[in-house]
Amino acid sequence: MDDINVAVLGTGGIGRRALDVSTHKDWFRPVAACDRHGIALDHTGLDVAELLDATEGNVASESQTRTDGGSAIKQTGKKRGVAASTQARSTETPIDDVIAESDEIDAVLIALPNLEHDFIPRIAERFADAGYEGVLVDVLKRSRVIGMLDEREERLIDSGITFICGAGATPGVLTGAAALAAQSFVTVESVDIWWGVGLKSGYEDNRGTVREDIAHLDGYDIETARNMTDEEIEQVIDEHDGVIEFTDMEHADDVLLERAGICDAADVSVGGILDVRNDEKPTTTTVSVTGTTFDGERATNTFELGDATSMAANVNGPALGYLKRGVQMNQNEVYGVFGPAELLPGF
Amino acid sequence: MDDINVAVLGTGGIGRRALDVSTHKDWFRPVAACDRHGIALDHTGLDVAELLDATEGNVASESQTRTDGGSAIKQTGKKRGVAASTQARSTETPIDDVIAESDEIDAVLIALPNLEHDFIPRIAERFADAGYEGVLVDVLKRSRVIGMLDEREERLIDSGITFICGAGATPGVLTGAAALAAQSFVTVESVDIWWGVGLKSGYEDNRGTVREDIAHLDGYDIETARNMTDEEIEQVIDEHDGVIEFTDMEHADDVLLERAGICDAADVSVGGILDVRNDEKPTTTTVSVTGTTFDGERATNTFELGDATSMAANVNGPALGYLKRGVQMNQNEVYGVFGPAELLPGF
Numbered sequence: 001m002d003d004i005n006v007a008v009l010g011t012g013g014i015g016r017r018a019l020d021v022s023t024h025k026d027w028f029r030p031v032a033a034c035d036r037h038g039i040a041l042d043h044t045g046l047d048v049a050e051l052l053d054a055t056e057g058n059v060a061s062e063s064q065t066r067t068d069g070g071s072a073i074k075q076t077g078k079k080r081g082v083a084a085s086t087q088a089r090s091t092e093t094p095i096d097d098v099i100a101e102s103d104e105i106d107a108v109l110i111a112l113p114n115l116e117h118d119f120i121p122r123i124a125e126r127f128a129d130a131g132y133e134g135v136l137v138d139v140l141k142r143s144r145v146i147g148m149l150d151e152r153e154e155r156l157i158d159s160g161i162t163f164i165c166g167a168g169a170t171p172g173v174l175t176g177a178a179a180l181a182a183q184s185f186v187t188v189e190s191v192d193i194w195w196g197v198g199l200k201s202g203y204e205d206n207r208g209t210v211r212e213d214i215a216h217l218d219g220y221d222i223e224t225a226r227n228m229t230d231e232e233i234e235q236v237i238d239e240h241d242g243v244i245e246f247t248d249m250e251h252a253d254d255v256l257l258e259r260a261g262i263c264d265a266a267d268v269s270v271g272g273i274l275d276v277r278n279d280e281k282p283t284t285t286t287v288s289v290t291g292t293t294f295d296g297e298r299a300t301n302t303f304e305l306g307d308a309t310s311m312a313a314n315v316n317g318p319a320l321g322y323l324k325r326g327v328q329m330n331q332n333e334v335y336g337v338f339g340p341a342e343l344l345p346g347f
Numbered sequence: 348m349d350d351i352n353v354a355v356l357g358t359g360g361i362g363r364r365a366l367d368v369s370t371h372k373d374w375f376r377p378v379a380a381c382d383r384h385g386i387a388l389d390h391t392g393l394d395v396a397e398l399l400d401a402t403e404g405n406v407a408s409e410s411q412t413r414t415d416g417g418s419a420i421k422q423t424g425k426k427r428g429v430a431a432s433t434q435a436r437s438t439e440t441p442i443d444d445v446i447a448e449s450d451e452i453d454a455v456l457i458a459l460p461n462l463e464h465d466f467i468p469r470i471a472e473r474f475a476d477a478g479y480e481g482v483l484v485d486v487l488k489r490s491r492v493i494g495m496l497d498e499r500e501e502r503l504i505d506s507g508i509t510f511i512c513g514a515g516a517t518p519g520v521l522t523g524a525a526a527l528a529a530q531s532f533v534t535v536e537s538v539d540i541w542w543g544v545g546l547k548s549g550y551e552d553n554r555g556t557v558r559e560d561i562a563h564l565d566g567y568d569i570e571t572a573r574n575m576t577d578e579e580i581e582q583v584i585d586e587h588d589g590v591i592e593f594t595d596m597e598h599a600d601d602v603l604l605e606r607a608g609i610c611d612a613a614d615v616s617v618g619g620i621l622d623v624r625n626d627e628k629p630t631t632t633t634v635s636v637t638g639t640t641f642d643g644e645r646a647t648n649t650f651e652l653g654d655a656t657s658m659a660a661n662v663n664g665p666a667l668g669y670l671k672r673g674v675q676m677n678q679n680e681v682y683g684v685f686g687p688a689e690l691l692p693g694f
């Protein structure tokens with residue numbers, strides 16, 4: 001396969017780790033990376049090490065007391081965020097700047113927080129309006145975003161876009177595992193996704209993710225979580241001694257498995273335990289698929305991630321894996337919106 | 348998705364069970380099924396129940412003492428095999444008869460024993476020679492067959508054929524699971540596939556498979572196994588008290604994972620335990636993928652099949668799942684030879 005020219009939108013936790021993982025993939029050529037104040041661009045391939053060094057602990061977000069929900073991480077240096085890289089320049093229109101270069105971009109990894117539900121769908125729309133032909137990949141989590149992408153599918157198809165949505169850990173590799181585990185069965189009665197994340201050393205990188213997770217807790221929703229100060233987030237974490245258990249989360253695994261025809265969205269449950277004070281996972285990440293075989297046996301197939309695999313590894317490896325497959329689809333003129341399970345064996 | 352018109356070549360254990368599973372798939376329209384002496388054909392869809400009833404325990408093979416390696420199962424009725432169905436007729440040229448109808452066939456499931464290595468590759472060639480545009484799927488096991496398919500890839504592409512090879516259990520769903528489990532890692536050091544099969548109630552249906560497995564034992568090879576009488580096979584089974592352990596089997600998972608770029612073929616091991624006298628699996632079928640993450644952690648991800656899932660369920664569900672995906676590829680004019688791991692997220 002030829003090298004794939006990739007732009008990474010967002011250089012927070014996910015964007016930076018995706019670039020880090022990409023250095024292990026000889027087919028991945030990172031040609032653009034941006035955050036809200038800057039863009040690094042080099043069509044011959046960015047120097048990822050320089051970019052990561054320059055931006056580590058230096059993310060272009062607002063102050064600690066901001067209420068717009070972005071991840072607020074300490075900022076150092078004169079230039080904030082990606083603009084601190086020698087390969088970057090400041091800009092007030094980073095996404096437009098990427099779109100302007102998109103003729104030479106095969107795939108775009110959208111690693112932006114999606115606290116407004118239609119934020120990523122609207123970004124897809126902007127690429128479509130510009131006539132982009134290529135792949136968009138995101139690692140979104142929320143079920144309702146999928147419908148918003150579907151509403152825009154015709155425009156994406158007209159442009160020549162292959163959008164792979166929910167391509168991280170869950171949804172993502174675990175959705176794929178559920179689709180594969182379902183293959184033994186003719187009817188699937190339940191899919192249970194149970195994750196464990198230990199975040200101690202990655203906490204600074206993942207404040208946005210933690211905030212999104214808190215929105216799933218009883219008594220919180222996406223609006224309240226977005227309007228919480230970082231101090232309030234810390235207080236919730238303190239109240240739980242750093243270990244927060246989530247059940248019945250709105251994760252898009254449900255609609256993505258339903259659209260692949262594997263089971264009803266209502267038969268999918270997602271939950272897990274987040275420990276922000278330990279690197280050890282508080283529980284083993286497991287997908288359990290229970291169903292009935294053609295010969296009438298009821299059984300459960302399972303997929304388990306080794307406890308030493310970090311959330312970052314389990315989000316970004318699959319994101320790049322789905323991106324690679326997406327580029328093949330795009331080259332074969334397969335356009336539209338696809339979830340991970342739709343790339344796996346059919347049901 | 349529109350209905351998929353499928354022909355099943357071979358109505359032994361795998362072919363019959365594939366037809367059985369297909370009755371649970373509303374997109375699957377079985378339009379042809381053949382064995383060495385007959386063909387059932389109905390472009391509006393075969394009556395699978397009638398076909399299975401008519402052929403159960405009635406397989407068109409030679410006598411108990413035959414030495415050509417087919418599965419010899421008791422024969423009843425005047426007409427042997429599929430010809431016993433009211434939907435079938437006798438023929439001396441069953442595969443040519445299917446090829447003659449192939450304009451109206453979207454996919455062909457090759458469920459024939461492959462005791463000569465190039466048998467299935469040669470069948471693919473015959474479809475290509477006839478200008479077939481569609482999908483071929485097989486559930487072959489042996490590594491060396493893949494190369495023989497590759498040698499014919501240009502001819503398959505010219506014809507418009509999408510060949511999905513090794514699409515059963517192992518290789519097949521377990522190869523796919525390994526490809527998915529690898530996504531957490533940037534380097535994969537080992538893939539261990541370990542299967543358990545309990546065959547008591549399915550033994551009559553699976554004599555061909557048992558014979559193929561025996562070829563993997565120390566002191567046997569594919570030639571000696573092919574030339575054994577059924578009595579000699581029984582004797583080997585007796586010597587092992589019905590429970591035979593296999594290690595370092597030549598299963599195509601190795602080359603199929605290598606061609607997907609996940610690891611070297613040499614890093615893949617396949618083994619398992621077959622118990623022909625119990626339905627209970629003697630061991631749990633497990634795929635273990637050990638690798639290193641981008642952040643330097645070594646871990647093992649695992650995929651386990653529930654013990655109550657039969658070999659038949661784990662071969663035929665995935666075969667139909669890969670077939671369905673193959674038809675989408677074919678409709679998108681993606682032609683050539685593909686292993687299961689190449690349909691999954693890239694590496």
